[in-house]
Amino acid sequence: MRESDREAPSPCPSTLLNAFLVALFILLIFIFSFSRLEYDFHWAGVWAYRAKFIRGLGMTLVLSFFSLIVSFLLGSLFALGQKSRFLPFYFFSRFYVEIIRGTPLLVQILVFFYVIADAFRVQNRYVTGVVILSLFAGAYISEIIRAGIDSIGETQLETARSLGLTLFQQYRFIIFPQVFKRILPPLAGQLVSLIKDSSLLSIISVSEFTLNAQEVNAYTYSTLESYLPLAVGYLLITYPISNLSKRLERTFSYET
Amino acid sequence: MKLDVSGLTKVFDGKKVLSDISLHLDDIRSLVIIGPSGGGKSTLLRIIAGLLVPEEGTIVVNGQAIPSEERALREYRKTIGMVFQSYNLFPHLTAAENIMLPLTRVHGYGIDEARMHAMGLLKRFQLSAHAEKKPALLSGGQKQRVAIARAVAVSPSFLLFDEPTSALDPEFTSEVLDVIEELREEGKDLILVTHEMGFAKIVSDYALFLDEGVVAGAGTPHDIFENPKEDRLVQFLDKVLKY
Numbered sequence: 001m002r003e004s005d006r007e008a009p010s011p012c013p014s015t016l017l018n019a020f021l022v023a024l025f026i027l028l029i030f031i032f033s034f035s036r037l038e039y040d041f042h043w044a045g046v047w048a049y050r051a052k053f054i055r056g057l058g059m060t061l062v063l064s065f066f067s068l069i070v071s072f073l074l075g076s077l078f079a080l081g082q083k084s085r086f087l088p089f090y091f092f093s094r095f096y097v098e099i100i101r102g103t104p105l106l107v108q109i110l111v112f113f114y115v116i117a118d119a120f121r122v123q124n125r126y127v128t129g130v131v132i133l134s135l136f137a138g139a140y141i142s143e144i145i146r147a148g149i150d151s152i153g154e155t156q157l158e159t160a161r162s163l164g165l166t167l168f169q170q171y172r173f174i175i176f177p178q179v180f181k182r183i184l185p186p187l188a189g190q191l192v193s194l195i196k197d198s199s200l201l202s203i204i205s206v207s208e209f210t211l212n213a214q215e216v217n218a219y220t221y222s223t224l225e226s227y228l229p230l231a232v233g234y235l236l237i238t239y240p241i242s243n244l245s246k247r248l249e250r251t252f253s254y255e256t
Numbered sequence: 257m258k259l260d261v262s263g264l265t266k267v268f269d270g271k272k273v274l275s276d277i278s279l280h281l282d283d284i285r286s287l288v289i290i291g292p293s294g295g296g297k298s299t300l301l302r303i304i305a306g307l308l309v310p311e312e313g314t315i316v317v318n319g320q321a322i323p324s325e326e327r328a329l330r331e332y333r334k335t336i337g338m339v340f341q342s343y344n345l346f347p348h349l350t351a352a353e354n355i356m357l358p359l360t361r362v363h364g365y366g367i368d369e370a371r372m373h374a375m376g377l378l379k380r381f382q383l384s385a386h387a388e389k390k391p392a393l394l395s396g397g398q399k400q401r402v403a404i405a406r407a408v409a410v411s412p413s414f415l416l417f418d419e420p421t422s423a424l425d426p427e428f429t430s431e432v433l434d435v436i437e438e439l440r441e442e443g444k445d446l447i448l449v450t451h452e453m454g455f456a457k458i459v460s461d462y463a464l465f466l467d468e469g470v471v472a473g474a475g476t477p478h479d480i481f482e483n484p485k486e487d488r489l490v491q492f493l494d495k496v497l498k499y
Contacts, residue, residue, distance in 0.1 A: 155342055155344050159338075162340075163362060163406075169361055
């Protein structure tokens with residue numbers, strides 16, 4: 001099948017109708033719930049802090065961007081580690097992935113910031129924040145890449161060996177080009193998680209989106225008015241990315 | 257080619273897949289290996305291809321012993337063309353690129369030179385129209401012919417085929433067998449593992465029956481297919497030729 005045959009079908013009327021009905025249903029639940037709520041919205045107080053929200057959102061994007069790059073590098077390194085025959089590297093990689101994936105990010109942030117960063121005299125909480133997020137996401141990305149490498153059939157590698165390719169050439173010309181395409185969709189999904197997970201950096205006073213919303217709440221005592229824009233803001237960034245992830249998935253599915 | 261196998265033993269998970277195989281063949285052009293699944297055919301072929309290292313025994317091909325150290329094995333593999341059951345084309349490369357990759361990366365061809373060589377082979381196998389297609393767009397028979405072109409491209413000293421038609425729809429079998437037959441007539445030495453008994457009979461000048469890891473029958477195609485003496489061989493042929 002050609003790539004172009006796998007393009008997203010243009011939405012037909014019944015799809016649109018169903019999407020509309022679902023949206024209406026959810027909207028009604030929210031309208032009903034809010035109508036039961038005895039709460040006076042004071043948007044004006046929060047509106048005054050709109051620039052603060054935007055700055056916070058900008059910082060979240062910057063943190064996520066750098067974390068994505070560093071975590072991809074870490075993930076690649078430890079994916080190779082998990083495939084390595086050099087046992088110390090192998091065990092270190094396995095250990096890293098299991099520890100990070102098995103413990104809450106909240107605890108990792110606290111331990112890293114108050115214990116490790118402190119001991120190594122790293123003062124900049126933004127650098128620390130990027131390092132923590134990268135270590136965290138790196139473990140997941142490592143698993144994504146490792147699974148990608150494992151998805152390349154053993155027969156392909158045997159063929160590559162029979163043609164006289166070295167191990168390095170097998171990775172360079174056979175494995176990586178295929179793995180890279182296959183992992184793009186889950187990688188985009190991981191980026192969505194990364195952006196939301198960065199909100200936890202608020203506990204070490206990194207002035208990102210969530211911390212700014214918390215501060216606005218503290219200034220204005222308008223809890224919902226502070227946090228609802230937060231949800232909308234995250235959704236505005238994450239929705240296009242997860243949409244992109246789905247498109248990539250369709251585009252590359254012809255490979256298999 | 258000359259093939260000397262002595263005391264060859266290969267063990268997988270404590271099970272002897274090949275036990276103490278010995279063979280001395282002078283001047284064979286095409287050796288066919290037949291036998292039931294799990295009998296050790298593919299294992300023997302992979303050892304000859306330098307893809308597996310036996311626990312015991314040696315193989316000498318054309319006066320040269322197959323090494324056991326990886327670096328030397330890689331050099332040895334470069335001199336052989338192998339075709340697998342499931343085509344094993346690289347799915348991210350076009351037909352032409354599949355042929356060019358070993359030429360440019362292993363055998364030191366320039367890109368243009370490799371492309372010309374690949375295009376020449378594709379033309380010869382009537383695949384010119386498919387040169388720029390990825391394997392997913394080719395039929396099974398076309399894929400296998402590209403795989404054969406890739407194996408032939410490096411001018412190997414001999415060719416190995418591991419059940420090259422087993423994964424094909426029957427309609428594509430003959431186009432692949434035609435190519436193999438053509439290569440043999442051209443004078444390429446080959447070793448072929450197959451379940452196509454009719455083809456084995458025509459193409460071989462020596463045949464080997466492997467069963468439960470031992471050579472349970474060996475001889476000219478006439479000895480093996482027309483005049484089988486060993487009980488196990490007779491039973492095997494009865495079964496595969498029943499329908």
